Amino acid sequence: MDWDDLRIFLAVARAESLSGAGKTLRLDPATIGRRIQRLEVALSARLFAKSPQGYTLTDEGAKLMEPALRAETALSAVADELGQAQSGLTGQIRLGAPDGCANYLLPAVLTQICTANPGLEVQIVALPRVFNLSRREADMAIAVSRPETGRLTVQKLSDYHLHLAASRTYLAGSPPITGREDLQKHRIVGYIADMIFDKELDYLREIGATQPALASNSVPVQVNLLRAGAGVGMVHDFALPSAPELIKILPDEITLTRAFWLIRHADDGRVERLSRFADLLVQGFRAELARLEALS
Numbered sequence: 001m002d003w004d005d006l007r008i009f010l011a012v013a014r015a016e017s018l019s020g021a022g023k024t025l026r027l028d029p030a031t032i033g034r035r036i037q038r039l040e041v042a043l044s045a046r047l048f049a050k051s052p053q054g055y056t057l058t059d060e061g062a063k064l065m066e067p068a069l070r071a072e073t074a075l076s077a078v079a080d081e082l083g084q085a086q087s088g089l090t091g092q093i094r095l096g097a098p099d100g101c102a103n104y105l106l107p108a109v110l111t112q113i114c115t116a117n118p119g120l121e122v123q124i125v126a127l128p129r130v131f132n133l134s135r136r137e138a139d140m141a142i143a144v145s146r147p148e149t150g151r152l153t154v155q156k157l158s159d160y161h162l163h164l165a166a167s168r169t170y171l172a173g174s175p176p177i178t179g180r181e182d183l184q185k186h187r188i189v190g191y192i193a194d195m196i197f198d199k200e201l202d203y204l205r206e207i208g209a210t211q212p213a214l215a216s217n218s219v220p221v222q223v224n225l226l227r228a229g230a231g232v233g234m235v236h237d238f239a240l241p242s243a244p245e246l247i248k249i250l251p252d253e254i255t256l257t258r259a260f261w262l263i264r265h266a267d268d269g270r271v272e273r274l275s276r277f278a279d280l281l282v283q284g285f286r287a288e289l290a291r292l293e294a295l296s
Helices: 003-015 018-025 029-043 059-081 099-104 106-116 168-172 180-185 203-207 219-227 237-242 266-270 272-295
Strands: 048-051 054-057 091-097 120-126 140-143 152-167 233-236 246-249 255-265
Touching (some): 003 018, 003 029, 003 054, 003 059, 018 029, 059 266, 091 272, 099 106, 099 120, 099 219, 099 237, 106 272, 152 168, 152 219, 152 237, 152 266, 152 272, 168 246, 203 233, 203 255, 219 233, 219 237, 233 237, 255 266
Parallel strands (some): 091 140
Antiparallel strands (some): 048 054, 140 255, 152 233, 152 246, 152 255
8 A cells, every 4th residue: 555545545535526536636536436446455445435425434444544644644744844844835725614704804814825825725615514624624624612522732713702783774774772672673683593513603592682584504694684684693893894784783782702713633733834824824813803803
């Protein structure tokens, strides 16, 4: 077995398809399929089960993940030690993040990092769920709560704030809001209750608001509903500068504070390239968040 076979195995495991792995590796899907078959023959084990949903790891494939990931980490560390880290950052880094963070905070931060490091390719995976770093769905991830289990390193990025908001148009045609009890008279915008993937996102329960009449699992969709005059909802302060139609409601009475956390696999601490990227991300993230909140 050689490293190139393991590299292809990891790409298929992450993409859960031959075509997805092919795009990552810039190889033909048929070639990837043949390489996986060759690896399965060499190991006398079936590594993937094929279904209409794609390629999923078998029990034997799951057992191969950890040693394959260790090999990947070791090779990345060797590349850094041979001098790659002495120049600008290069290669591909995949960053997972909640969609609100990915839409309103990361574009400016990552643009600055990539401009300073032309050889770097960054992929933002914006999904409203928790990322599985053990399966290498991403090289690192930003989360809204601190994980309690797993071989992970966790660093607090920053606190952030949310306020109740609505469009001027909506408020002009609706009953006045002088206290949180008045919210019962208004149409509420928020998360789909059974799709809240983290308790930290259950804002409406915390402020005593009713079940949302208009709901989405996406933060940008919620913000755009509010901009369209759909009702009243909780909005991140860092999103308000991009939505001038919205104004804060009861800012002295209703303010929520949450935190973003940067999560990495424990073994990646030895990979200088990822550590340098993480340092730049933390610095830029904190500055951009502070800038946007000051404008809200």
